[in-house]
Amino acid sequence: MSVAYQVVGKPMPRTDAQSKVLGQAQYTDDLSLPRMLFVKVLRSPHPHARIRAIKTSAAQKQPGIVAVLTAKDIPGENSMGPIIKDQQILCADLVRYAGDAVALVAGETEQAAEVALERIEVDYEELPFVFDPLKALEPDAPVAHEGGNIGTHMKVRRGDIEAGFGQAAAVVEARFITPRVEHAYIEPEVALVSLDAQGDVSVWSSTQYAHLDREEVARMLALPQSRVRVRQMVTGGGFGGKLNPHAQCYAALVAWKTGRPAKVHYHRDESLIASYKAHPYVIDMKLGADREGRLTAIDARLVGNTGAYLCQGRAVITKSVTHVSGVYYIPNIKADAYAVHTNTVPCGAMRGYGVPQVAFALESLIDELADRLGLEPLELRMRNALDTTLPNATGQIMPASIPVKEMLARAKTSVESLRPLLKETPPGRKRGIGVGCSSRGIGSIRKASRSTAVVSLHPDGSATVACGHVDLGQGSDTMMAQVAAEELGLDVDRVRVITNDTAISPDCESTSASRVTYLSGNAVRFAAAKIKTRVLDLAAREFDCAADEVKMRNGAVAHREQGLSLAALFGKNTMHIITEVAEHLPATTPPDPETGQGKPAGTYNFNVHIALVEVDEGTGKVETLKYLAMGDVGKMLNPMVVEGQMHGGMMMGMGFALSEEVKIDCGVANSTFATYLIPTACDVPRELIVDVIEDAEPTGPFGAKGFSEGSLDPVGATMANAVSNAIGVRVTQLPMTGERIHQLLRRRGEAVLKAVN
């Protein structure tokens, strides 16, 4: 079944590309308003302390200072958070990590505010603190958060774990450790807020969820949401990190208190110190298989360090634990996942959302198991791969669009073609090949979620799409335009997509969880289809024919030799616009809290990656010679966007695999991009190949589904398997810095020496 589409499936540059390349795109920090104040945030220097008193009078007297604000100045609720609102906007009595916000200074200039910040006197009573999540689980550990250090415990229970291991001919187990990771969006957090004459609040911000900005600002100011309007400006990346509108709240509080416009923009160090990160995990995992190489059981304990606040910890942990069996059918599963509080920077959403961490552990053990069983790693994967008949860890069976076996077969050919290169290893180097797989439920796993779109067709044959899924730079606005254009028979440039204004675009929940294409793409398509039906019906009446005999293209309708412009058709029917609203709510069942069983996602995305690496035996440095990223996306709406996302996700995964690690001394220790190292253009693998598998998702718009996170998910696992294969030692900790690999090589060397002597 192949349908010829006009717009969908065609590579086309993003609608925002030119303005960005020319430097004309307007980011929040490009805006300023008359009489605008600059806001600076005073942050706790202590990981855990009680606030005895805050003296602001000296700061207030500084030249150019208009206001100094603390928790008691907040008129409404003093709480924020993307999902769980357990962090105070300004700490009233306790600070729980070095970086927690305590007071705001608003000045005529940024410099004045910075100087005054140092004049605020906070009397702290320092309290015992804990950084290590395993220590935090010990009985007499300092309590990092009221209610205890276990923020969440999520479970998966399937089958009979003991019987499963009983059937196993080989069992492998290990502890895996992953780093705390920074999103490193190019644009740090920024917000501008002003009040109009009626006291209504306008927010311009860099955000992943404009409606959450609205909700949080309204709640803090005790205002109805209808009196707060948020416009997301061009946003320089989010990757999950812009789902907690702290900057927006700080600017709003100052604007509210002073009546003057107020701007907050974080410098890079503040963003690194204060904003939430991706969870570091300690994973204990045990995996068994029978003699035929069929997986029989998996037992896993996942400990995610969620830091001082739960933020999104519960949801991230849920995603991890429900994805514990990856792309495999494992009949017996026992998995426990914990979000554990410590006195460190909070952790929340980041591209991958708990999947890259478990994929690293699982895929490493799959390779170990293959070794034990004397099977090729890809063969063991093939024998256990999910298909349309087998359930994943949540018990869900995907009836279509699950091309895992096809991908593994292709991977086999690729690996064979790489093998000869192992023989060309230069002296002093070691080469290895690694494979890694991942699966990902699209959309939020812990609850059902819905998208709403309003599509309007205008008489001149142009259309407006309003749908509140903001574009962070990933290209979703372009794809929404393609979907509407396809359905309405228009050119893409006749469609204007407005996703960034809470006064116009309906709340579609956040831009996250790889959900926009699948959810909003459907909502837009359904609304456009309703419009088309109405137009065709009107035209059929005019032409005296059946609706399905009418063609709609380029702002006109036609039947045989008869034709009418939309303007004429609208005119004859006294219409000025046709507007339709539609929703998409996939039929899902959230995982049961005791067993993890349900039907949590409308569709799944699968990835198989292959890496050929070369390790320097002297320094431990890893170089990626070739990287192949195979991704299943359903049908591509825009191949150019798909490719861009896959490159970006793959390189982001490379950072997780090789260099990125937020370290804690008191607060974040590496708070600059000179010490927190993301990959540069020079670190891209010598050869990077993207291979897209198109296996239509019947419930997706034009067969499409989400995949953007998927391109990151298996990178850590793939690279770890490749490096382990190269050096002959199992890597159990990321990132694989030269120093870590050097240590492994040394230890192996010592072990070999011992064996010889």
Next chain:
Amino acid sequence: MRFELLQPKNLSEALEMKKAYGERAKVLAGGTDLLVLLKDRKLKAEAVMSLRRLRELNFIRVEDGKGVRLGALVTHGDAAASPIIQGRFPDLAEACSQVGAVQIQNLATVGGNLCNASPAADAAPPLLLTDALLTLASATGERAVPIQDFFLGPRQTVLRADEILKDIFIPEVPGRRGATYLKLGRRQAMEIAIVGVGVAIHLNGSDQQIADCRIAMGSVAPIPLRARRGEQVLRSQTIKDELIEEAAEVAAEEASPISDVRGSRSYRLDMIRVLCRRAAREALARAQRKKQEGSK
């Protein structure tokens, strides 16, 4: 960040200004260190004196029979691309081409790299290998300071408040000399060295007879330094692999690295050994090739 901007038009004007302002005026060359420090408020400046207009300090010149002179404003990019430097001091060209990335190399100067006195300054080890002389100028005169006496500690040099670095003189090294600089970072660009090692080897007629050996190291002590005892192991010796190993061992003993976010002390010590061995072998190979080229 507020300061008075001084823009002298020539060297003598600059020296007069420096005399008048002393410590209060900070010298700006490419600004890639200075502006970062000022922005982070790790340094306060009443005035900033830009050397940008001092064209007379932007040159690379061969002084016949004596050596090569680089004006203090030569950028890493220009040094790395210069046939003069590439031909005579490939180790310096290698170092300059590994500073930051292209954007940094276009702005940052070799002079600024030295005056900033970071233990990790990439240009320092190659210049230490050649006994380069730094010309320090003030309104009252000039003095030539050997580079090994220039650094006092992190961000500290012998530059007086009224002085600026005018140029760098690299004495010609006659005979068969091979040299290289190896830098280890955690990523391929925009990275400060975990360890940097330069080695120069001079041959004495025979391919196997070492006349002189020099080893310089960065990021392993409060200042970039020569591994003089390590050099001693190879000097005037017939080349043997065990000697290279031993020289690397001894060089590591001369270092006093710290642990920081880039790497631990023990990793750094290991890496001195690794880079030293590799650099020595490469320097030797380069020196050996010189004859073949010469005799062709």
